[in-house]
Amino acid sequence: MQELIKLYELIAELSPVAIVVTRGTGPLYYNRAYLNLLGYEQEEKVVFNEAFTHVHPEDRVMVAEYNRRRLRGEEAPNNYEIRMVKKNGEVIDVEVSATRIIYQGEPAALSYLRDITLRKKMARDLAESAEKYRSVVENALEAVYIVQDGQIKFANRATSKLSGWSYEELTSRPFVDFIHPSDREFVHSNYLKRIMGEDVPPNYEFRIQGPEGEVKWVELMVVRIEWEGKPATLNFLRDITEHKELEARMLRAGRIEAVGVLAGGIAHDFNNILMGIMGHASLMLLEVEKSHPHYERLKAIENQVQAAAELTKQLLSYARAGRYNVEISDVNEALRQMVKLFWRAKKGVRINQHYDPNLWPVEIDKEQMGEVFRQIFLNSYQAMPGGGVVTVRTENVELKEQLSRTYRRPAGKYVHITLGDNGQGMSQEIRDRLFEPYFTTREMGRGVGLGMAAAYGIVKGHGGFIEVESEEGVGTTFHIYLPASGRMEKIASDYASPEATAEERKTILVVEDEKLVADVTMAMLKHLGYEVLTAASGKEALQIYGETRPDLVILDMIMPEMPGEEVFKRIRRLNPEARIILASGYSLEESAREILDEPMVEFLHKPYQLQELAQKLEALLRE
Incomplete structure (x- = not known):
């Protein structure tokens, strides 16, 4: 038995866990680990004069109460945490596991103590860290x-x-x-x-x-x-809603751009065909009396060609290849005139107009831009069968870099035109296809679906862009952005129109690669009393011009090998005062448009009538 007691004492003494036995006074027993816990050396003689001396003052009452209840056999926590004070004054956190025993014949409390200071610190740090990260996430x-x-x-x-x-x-x-x-x-x-x-x-x-x-x-x-x-x-x-919307706009713009290139090519070729029909019909009408049985049929052909030319004109507007007579203009005035012209006879519609008095001038073709406004007003009128409100607003804006990339337009100063209504609105499907050619929501026979497509092309052709916002049952708003003009010229108000006069016997060089167009142009010129030379290429034209020096040149701008712009420059090198009429089914490119600013230059848009040709020739030969 004595050996067993000695074994228990040895186990307790060598245990890494601090062990202490108390009875309300100083410790009755403690092992080496208890001294280590409190920071004492093994050889030190330690005297504990008071009970719970090394318990933190704020925890002593609690520990004494637990100890008192345990010794009396009353219920007390077996596991709890306290703070203790080491020899050097350091405060540590201690986990206590206590139980009631009989020691030396009387009740006592046996306690196992573990230093949990590091664990508590880690828990606090973790909690603080978790709270910090939670705050960041929240x-x-x-x-x-x-x-x-x-x-x-x-x-x-x-x-x-x-x-x-x-x-x-x-x-x-x-x-x-x-x-x-x-x-x-x-x-x-x-x-x-x-x-x-x-x-x-x-x-x-x-x-x-x-x-x-x-x-x-x-x-x-x-x-x-x-x-x-x-x-x-x-x-x-x-x-990414805004990003997806911008992406959709870019895809839509790309699709419209591709269709526009196709539409422009078709319209150009079609105009050449119409030129042949128009020219021959005009010449035949001059040779027959009104009483002739074929006169009315020829007149009908001429009228139908003109109607077809209007269609190609809209296609070219969509493709941004139409003819533009650009002048410095006041958008406010252009809008006021169109509002007065379009809405004056429309009943039940209230017009709210808000014009910026300091609006920047723009460079536009008034007739073409007026068509844009008319098409949008027509859309509003049809969307408000019972009447409603139309809002017209202008303002100066600075286009930011992000939007400029989306619409492929340079950042800078723009005039923003807002045309809105509170009509029926459009569905998403209609909005997405609104500017496509030949797309229409009208019943058969009430439009071919080129109006909004042409409006889109005209705005783009002026270096701007157009957007539409719409919601079914709420209304539709069009936003037009036109680049502000950097030129400070006087704003033009009216377009000049030349008057036709009698022809003179002059020699005209026709430069045209399409034989049909060249033949009918030659016939028209001969009818007007001119001598005619023809050239099917730029190289041939330069050779003939150098040899004959004609009085005037009618130059097709779209030709293979050597484009019309290059032919123009070379002719002007031969003769700086050469009179030249540029002819095309397209509009002119920006660089070619600058040619029109030079003296003794005119422009004819195919297909043209005999009278138009006569007027241009007279105006230029008179200079």
Whole structure:
């Protein structure tokens, strides 16, 4: 028995856990680890004069009470934490495991003590760190949320703001409820695959739906994590709605641009064909009496060609290849005149006009821009069968770099024109196709669908861009942006129109690669009494001009090998005073337009009538 007691004493003495026996006085027994806990050396003689001397003063009452209750056999906590003061005054955290025993024949308290200072510090640091990171996440601008078992377990404020749902709503329903119905299966499938550890792209885009059905495009970056011992996903969500809208605008603009190139090419070729028909019809009409049975038929052909020419004119406007007589103009005045002209006879419509008195001047073709305003007003009128309100507004704006990239227009000063109505509005599908040629919502026979397409092309041809906002049942607003003019010339008010006079016997050189157009032009000129030379290429034209020095040149601007602009420059080198009429089914490029500013130059847009040709020849030969 004595050997067993000695063994127990040895085990207690060598235990790494501090052991102490108390009875309301100083320790009755303590081991080496207890001294080490309090910072004493093994060889030191320690005298504990008072009970609980090394317990922190603020914890002594609690420890004494637990000890008193335990000795009486009353209920007291077996495990608790206290603070103790070491020999050097350092305060440490101690975990106590206590039980009642009989020591030397009387009740006593046996306590095991462990220093948990480091553990407590780590726990505090971890809690502070967790709170710090939680604060960072909670106040982050980007939406952050955790999904586990198909439910949102945590979501920061930005998630609520982005989605439109409260925290309570987000955490009370399956997360797929907040996804757009068309994207739910895709997003849920990716979530399940990620939870199962399958390979899934970490980034993808989808749509979410708000409480009122509003739709937003979002980009998700997601990783798999462990959350409270179970697999979950950590999600970072970013609103890309504006980016997607800009992307759609760019794609739409690119599509319209491609169709415009095609439309312009078709219109140009078609104009050459119309030129042949128009020229021959005009010549035949001059040779027959009104009583001739073919006169009315020829007149009908001429009228139909003119109608076809109007169609190609609209196509060229859409393709931004129409003819523009550009002048420094006041948009306010142009709008006032069109408002008065279009709306004066329309009943039940109220016009709200707000014009910037300091509006910057712009360089526009008044007739063409007037057509833009007319088409938009017509759209508003048809959208308000019972009357309504039309708003007209102008202002100066500075176009920022982002928008300039989207619309492929230089940043800088623009005049912003707003034309709106509170009519029926349009659906998303109609808005997306509004500026496409031959797209119309009218019934058969009430329009060919070129009006808005032409308006789009005219605005683009003036270096600007046009956008539409619309909502069904609310109304439609068009935004037109035109570059402000840097020139400070006097704003022009009217267009000059030359008067025809009698022809003189002069020699004309026709430079045209299309034989049909060359033949009919030659016939028209001969009818007018001119001598005619023809050239089918730029090289041939330069040779003939150098040899004959004709009185005037009619020069096609679109030719293979050597373009009309180069031919013009070379002729002017041969003769700086050469009289030249530029002819084209397109409008002129910017560089070629500058040619018109030079003296003794005119422009004819194909197809042209005999009278137009006569007027241009007379005006130029008279100089």
